[in-house]
Amino acid sequence: MTSLPKANGFFVSDIEGRRLASAYYGQGRFFNHSCDPNAIVGFIRGVLHVRAMRAIRPGDEVLISYTELYRPVRLRHDALDEKKGFRCGCPKCLTDAAAPLKEIIGG
Ligand SMILES: [Zn+2]
Numbered sequence: 606m607t608s609l610p611k612a613n614g615f616f617v618s619d620i621e622g623r624r625l626a627s628a629y630y631g632q633g634r635f636f637n638h639s640c641d642p643n644a645i646v647g648f649i650r651g652v653l654h655v656r657a658m659r660a661i662r663p664g665d666e667v668l669i670s671y672t673e674l675y676r677p678v679r680l681r682h683d684a685l686d687e688k689k690g691f692r693c694g695c696p697k698c699l700t701d702a703a704a705p706l707k708e709i710i711g712g
Contacts, residue, residue, distance in 0.1 A: 638689070639668035640681055641697040678702050 619625055636646070636655070644667050647654050661667060672684045678701035685693050 636667055636669045638671040638685070638691075638693060639695045639697070640670060640672075640674060640678075640693055640701075641695060642668045642670045642674075644669050 636644070643659055643661050643665070644655050644657050646669050647656065655667065655669070657667075671689055672681050674681075676684065678698050681698070682692055685691060
């Protein structure tokens with residue numbers, strides 16, 4: 606496979622965040638993004654694993670992050686627009702965008 610659908614591919618990175626490969630996992634394409642995800646994805650020997658980070662009630666959507674969550678909201682938006690072609694409007698983005706920068710960085 607030489608190209609991946611922009612919105613449905615996963616980047617496989619090492620523990621230091623260096624991108625090693627791109628992958629397409631059929632069932633992984635069903636997870637939507639949130640900057641306050643309730644699950645995380647990982648890869649073990651090429652198999653996609655999804656792990657809950659907090660309790661997920663029946664009927665709740667399982668949400669993963671498509672970007673680095675430590676980034677400020679503007680940089681998350683830029684990365685999501687570039688990598689996935691959308692602008693996140695999750696509750697965390699709305700809160701972070703409305704917060705003065707000094708509160709975000711603890712000043
Ligand atoms: Zn967001």
